[in-house]
Amino acid sequence: xxxxxxxxxxxxxxxxxxxxxxxxxxxxxxxxxxxxxxxxxxxxxxxxxxxxxxxxxxxxxxxxxxxxxxxxxxxxxxxxxxxxxxxxxxxxxxxxxxxxxxxxxxxxxxxxxxxxxxxxxxxxxxxxxxxxxxxxxxxxxxxxxxxxxxxxxxxxxxxxxxxxxxxxxxxxxxxxxxxxxxxxxxxxxxxxxxxxxxxxxxxxxxxxxxxxxxxxxxxxxxxxxxxxxxxxxxxxxxxxxxxxxxxxxxxxxxxxxxxxxxxxxxxxxxxxxxxxxxxxxxxxxxxxxxxxxxxxxxxx
Amino acid sequence: xxxxxxxxxxxxxxxxxxxxxxxxxxxxxxxxxxxxxxxxxxxxxxxxxxxxxxxxxxxxxxxxxxxxxxxxxxxxxxxxxxxxxxxxxxxxxxxxxxxxxxxxxxxxxxxxxxxxxxxxxxxxxxxxxxxxxxxxxxxxxxxxxxxxxxxxxxxxxxxxxxxxxxxxxxxxxxxxxxxxxxxxxxxxxxxxxxxxxxxxxxxxxxxxxxxxxxxxxxxxxxxxxxxxxxxxxxxxxxxxxxxxxxxxxxxxxxxxxxxxxxxxxxxxxxxxxxxxxxxxxxxxxxxxxxxxxxxxxxxxxxxxxxxxxxxxxxxxxxxxxxxxxxxxxxxxxxxxxxxxxxxxxxxxxxxxxxxxxxxxxxxxxxxxxxxxxxxxxxxxxxxxxxxxxxxxxxxxxxxxxxxxxxxxxxxxxxxxxxxxxx
Numbered sequence: 182x183x184x185x186x187x188x189x190x191x192x193x194x195x196x197x198x199x200x201x202x203x204x205x206x207x208x209x210x211x212x213x214x215x216x217x218x219x220x221x222x223x224x225x226x227x228x229x230x231x232x233x234x235x236x237x238x239x240x241x242x243x244x245x246x247x248x249x250x251x252x253x254x255x256x257x258x259x260x261x262x263x264x265x266x267x268x269x270x271x272x273x274x275x276x277x278x279x280x281x282x283x284x285x286x287x288x289x290x291x292x293x294x295x296x297x298x299x300x301x302x303x304x305x306x307x308x309x310x311x312x313x314x315x316x317x318x319x320x321x322x323x324x325x326x327x328x329x330x331x332x333x334x335x336x337x338x339x340x341x342x343x344x345x346x347x348x349x350x351x352x353x354x355x356x357x358x359x360x361x362x363x364x365x366x367x368x369x370x371x372x373x374x375x376x377x378x379x380x381x382x383x384x385x386x387x388x389x390x391x392x393x394x395x396x397x398x399x400x401x402x403x404x405x406x407x408x409x410x411x412x413x414x415x416x417x418x419x420x421x422x423x424x425x426x427x428x429x430x431x432x433x434x435x436x437x438x439x440x441x442x443x444x445x446x447x448x449x450x451x452x453x454x455x456x457x458x459x460x461x462x463x464x465x466x467x468x469x470x471x472x473x474x475x476x477x478x479x480x481x
Numbered sequence: 482x483x484x485x486x487x488x489x490x491x492x493x494x495x496x497x498x499x500x501x502x503x504x505x506x507x508x509x510x511x512x513x514x515x516x517x518x519x520x521x522x523x524x525x526x527x528x529x530x531x532x533x534x535x536x537x538x539x540x541x542x543x544x545x546x547x548x549x550x551x552x553x554x555x556x557x558x559x560x561x562x563x564x565x566x567x568x569x570x571x572x573x574x575x576x577x578x579x580x581x582x583x584x585x586x587x588x589x590x591x592x593x594x595x596x597x598x599x600x601x602x603x604x605x606x607x608x609x610x611x612x613x614x615x616x617x618x619x620x621x622x623x624x625x626x627x628x629x630x631x632x633x634x635x636x637x638x639x640x641x642x643x644x645x646x647x648x649x650x651x652x653x654x655x656x657x658x659x660x661x662x663x664x665x666x667x668x669x670x671x672x673x674x675x676x677x678x679x680x681x682x683x684x685x686x687x688x689x690x691x692x693x694x695x696x697x698x699x700x701x702x703x704x705x706x707x708x709x710x711x712x713x714x715x716x717x718x719x720x721x722x723x724x725x726x727x728x729x730x731x732x733x734x735x736x737x738x739x740x741x742x743x744x745x746x747x748x749x750x751x752x753x754x755x756x757x758x759x760x761x762x763x764x765x766x767x768x769x770x771x772x773x774x775x776x777x778x779x780x781x782x783x784x785x786x787x788x789x790x791x792x793x794x795x796x797x798x799x800x801x802x803x804x805x806x807x808x809x810x811x812x813x814x815x816x817x818x819x820x821x822x823x824x825x826x827x828x829x830x831x832x833x834x835x836x837x838x839x840x841x842x843x844x845x846x847x848x849x850x851x852x853x854x855x856x857x858x859x860x861x862x863x864x865x866x867x868x869x870x871x872x873x874x875x876x877x878x879x880x881x882x883x884x885x886x887x888x889x890x891x892x893x894x895x896x897x898x899x900x901x902x903x
Contacts, residue, residue, distance in 0.1 A: 381567055382600040384587045386614035386661065393588075396613070400604050 223453035234447060244454035252438050252455060256462070259434040262349065262424075263417035266356035267364075270413050271406060273357070274364035278405070279398075281365075282372035296365050304359065308426050311355050315345040315427070347429030355423035360416065364409035371405025372398070407474050415463055435459055517579075518543050518668050518701045519564055519592075524573035526559055526725075533559040535725045537573070541669065541703060546695055548704045548712040551722035552748070557705045560722070561671050564703065566590045578668055588617070593662035594671040598678060599654050601646040607657050608633070608642040614665040632664040635697055652683045659694060669701040676711065688714055709749045713737065721745045741782050743792045743883050753800065753852050755793040759882065762787060767882040769793050772848030776824040778880030792883045799879035800854035802842055802862060807874040825874035828852060830865050844873050 224244055226236040249256070281292045299307055315321050322345060325331055334340040341348045375398060383393035421436030428434075435455065442452035517540040526534040534556040541547045549557040562568045563575060566587030574583045582590050593614065602610050608629060615625040633639055636656040646654055655675060662670055675691075676684045692715055695702050706712050712719050713733040720730045721744070729741035740746035743754065757769040767780040771793055784791055801807065807825050828844035831851070835858065842854040842865075852873050856862065865871065 376598075376600065378596055378598070378600040379602060381587070382594070382596060382602070383613070383617075384567075385565060385594045386665065387588045387617035388613075389588055392617060397602055397604075 220453045220456060223449045224457050226450050228448075228450065236449060241450070244450050245458055248451055248454040248458050251451075252435065255433055255435045255438050256458070258432070259418050259436065259459075260462075260466075262353050262356060262432075262434060263414050263420075265353050266360060266417050267410055267414045269353070269357040270361050270364035270409070271368075274361055274409065275368055275402075275406070278365045278368035278372055282369050283377070293366075293369065296362050300362065305422060305426075307359065308355055308422050311351070311358065311427055312346060315351050315354070317344055317346070319345075321345060346427060347432065349428070349432055351427035352424050352432045352434070355427045356417045356420060359420075359423065360413040363412035363416075367408035367412065368402060368405035371402045371408075375401045403474060407470075410470070411467060415467070418463055419459055517541065518545075518577065519703065520574075520576040520579075521560070521564075522574040522576065524560070524563060524570045524575060526556070526563060526568060527571045532725050534563070534570075537727055539720060539727065539730055541701060543701055544699050546692070546702045546704065546715055546717045548706060548716040548719045549722055550706055550709060550712040550719050550748075551728075552707055554724075555722040556725040557707075557720075557722050558673055561594075561673055561703065561705045564669070565592055565594050565671050591665075591667055592669045592671055593665050593667040594673060595655075595658045595662050595675045597673045597675070599646075599658040599675075601654060601657055601661070603646055606643050606645060607638060607649070610646065610657055611660045611664050613661060618665070628664050628666075632660045635663070635694060636660040651679050652687060655679065655687060656690075659691075663694070663698055663700065667700060669703055672702060672704045674705055674707070676706070676708075684711075691715060713749070721748060723748070739779070739781075739881065740794070740883065743794075746792070746794045746881070746883060751797050751853060751855075753795045753797060755850060757791060757793050759784060759787050759789045759791055766877075767791065769882055771824075771850070772826070772846060774824060774826060776880060777877050778882040779878070781881055781883040783884040784882050789884070794881045794883055795875050795879055797841075797853040798855040799875050800852060800856075801874050802844070802854050802856050802860075802865075803872045803874065804863065806872050823875045823877040823879060825872050826852070828871055828873045830867050830869045830871055832867060833865050842871075844871065846873070 222238055223236060225238060225240050225242070226244075227239045227241050229235045229237050277296070281289055281296075285292050313319055322331075322340075322343070325334055325340070331340065331343050335343060339345075339348075339350050345351055379397050379401070380393055383397045384390065388396065418434075419436050419439075421434060421440050424432050424434040424437050425440075439452050439455045439459070442448045442455065520540040521537045524534060524537040525532070537556075537560055549560060551557050559568060563570055566582065566585060566589075570583055574581050576582065577590060577592065602613065605613070611629050611632060612625050615628055620628075633642060636659055638653065638656050638660060641649060641653060641657075646657060649657065655678075658675065659670075672691075676687050679687060688711060691702070704712070704715060713736075716733055718730060718732055719736050721728045721736060723744045729736060729745045731739075731741075736745060737749055740749065740752075746752045747754065755769075755771045757771055760768040760770055760775060762768075762780060762785060765780055766777050767784050768775055768777045769791060770776070776793065778793055778795075781791075783789075806827075826846050828846050830842060831845050832841075832843035834841040838858055840856045840858050840860075840862070842852075842856065844852040844854060846852055854873055
């Protein structure tokens with residue numbers, strides 16, 4: 182068998198794998214690596230003068246430290262918002278995925294479709310829709326008024342002075358809403374793969390349904406939670422749309438800062454440096470996270 | 482451990498005493514006897530209009546190796562799942578050690594299951610898999626370790642304790658599944674076709690292994706299989722099931738030697754079967770006509786009257802093949818209930834297969850029916866060819882007259898009720 186396989190490889194030549202790799206590699210080279218290098222060049226450059234908009238590569242590493250020093254609070258806020266949104270996505274998404282995977286029956290695909298349906302409209306439109314939902318005359322505040330919860334929500338810092346827009350609640354809520362499907366789908370996939378007879382086995386071995394879940398189902402679904410966390414946390418950290426439309430000046434995330442630096446202040450060097458710092462922090466965070474939760478579990 | 486083999490019953494002349502539960506001890510306490518670990522009391526399971534199990538009514542003794550045998554869809558797995566607690570009976574009761582557990586969830590029942598594909602926890606090591614049950618029971622760490630060490634020895638998995646299930650062979654996984662169940666000292670171990678996933682050679686080795694482990698731990702095994710040979714090899718008693726009904730319960734010898742119904746006769750081993758009508762019944766024997774011959778056989782259950790539609794059965798290995806007529810008067814074919822000898826039929830050889838120790842004949846009788854005969858190759862028969870004329874004969878004890886459609890569930894009920902009904 183092995184020999185036959187080698188023969189076949191030799192017959193077909195060794196160029197084929199490369200031929201199949203080439204389009205993707207070319208794409209990444211042109212649209213990922215080259216822009217990254219351009220960006221890196223900016224991150225290490227200084228403007229030649231104040232107004233020309235020209236930059237000179239001076240290997241100014243202080244761009245990075247300046248970026249962190251000037252925008253440290255926005256970095257922290259971004260990771261805090263993204264982290265809270267990710268946790269909320271797990272809390273909301275896991276039970277949903279569990280329900281669809283175990284109790285969905287013949288409605289499984291329909292339910293999954295409903296999870297994905299928001300993608301049919303644009304990200305921007307969905308986010309702007311939330312300004313109506315959370316607006317001062319919107320349904321959310323009407324309900325809380327109707328239930329006389331305004332005081333309580335204020336006390337819990339969920340609303341500020343009875344308003345919801347331009348608060349961190351709005352931004353985190355928007356992030357949670359927008360990234361929820363990215364949490365539900367991978368968790369669903371990992372739950373779907375679990376042999377439900379394991380649940381029978383756990384119950385047979387004196388486990389209450391609760392213990393069976395925590396000892397068997399949950400550990401086996403961790404690869405999905407892991408993937409979902411990455412898919413949620415990473416884009417949420419760099420997101421600027423939610424903070425822009427749902428937040429106020431005090432809810433600016435690092436994405437807003439970068440966008441601002443690039444397009445409003447035309448400070449390409451700082452913007453590029455900020456981008457690299459963001460990438461670096463996320464990469465390190467993901468590596469640490471993968472170490473803690475074990476990527477080998479992903480293959481289960 | 483009470484290990485009652487059918488042989489003892491046959492020796493005592495209780496044929497066809499097909500059921501272990503003897504009616505004499507039934508009236509002593511009114512409840513299950515101390516020996517009965519599991520009692521099924523008129524258990525029926527419906528899924529909508531589909532009847533999965535009907536009127537299962539038997540009990541399983543302590544230390545017994547009990548098999549439920551039948552084709553797929555016969556209700557054996559459903560019965561097992563009801564004993565484990567994964568299904569609730571539609572009616573009837575299941576008792577474990579005298580306690581009604583019909584509505585008790587599986588995690589509160591002291592029985593454990595070896596699942597068909599083992600259902601080992603893939604994210605745990607062998608050791609953690611085995612320790613799962615004791616830890617669920619919140620036994621203290623030292624006791625858990627002691628039990629796991631003990632059972633790992635019994636199933637000979639010591640070297641694999643730290644491996645994950647995916648790193649084990651099928652046979653090793655099977656042992657882990659066994660150990661994971663046995664470590665809890667269950668009052669009964671339920672095995673759902675545990676050998677089905679193994680190849681033939683491993684399956685045979687594991688059969689021996691299962692038997693050894695069962696002897697070693699002395700726990701009741703309830704074994705579900707569709708493989709008749711496996712059931713015959715392993716079991717103290719077998720319940721043969723078909724279409725949700727328990728057709729017969731008995732030792733392997735009883736099931737094979739005195740099948741209670743045509744289904745049992747056909748499902749276990751090979752059988753020559755003739756559909757016919759009873760001519761006369763006398764003295765536990767029934768005379769029937771096959772072709773133009775009057776033959777006799779032991780009357781099975783429910784064979785009561787002349788005119789009953791029945792099936793006449795002879796096992797191929799009980800059929801003798803001779804070139805000359807086996808008895809002087811045999812040629813006339815008078816071998817009915819009055820006769821002392823069995824039957825002899827003049828046949829034509831249609832096929833002859835030499836298989837080493839055994840020669841398999843296919844013969845055609847004058848009425849056109851085919852008769853299979855397995856003859857020892859040391860019987861000194863001349864080389865026969867298709868078309869040769871021979872005599873097929875058998876002792877009258879070799880033949881059985883079986884009811885066309887037994888109503889076996891009520892039969893087993895009649896025998897079992899004294900012992901199990903409370």
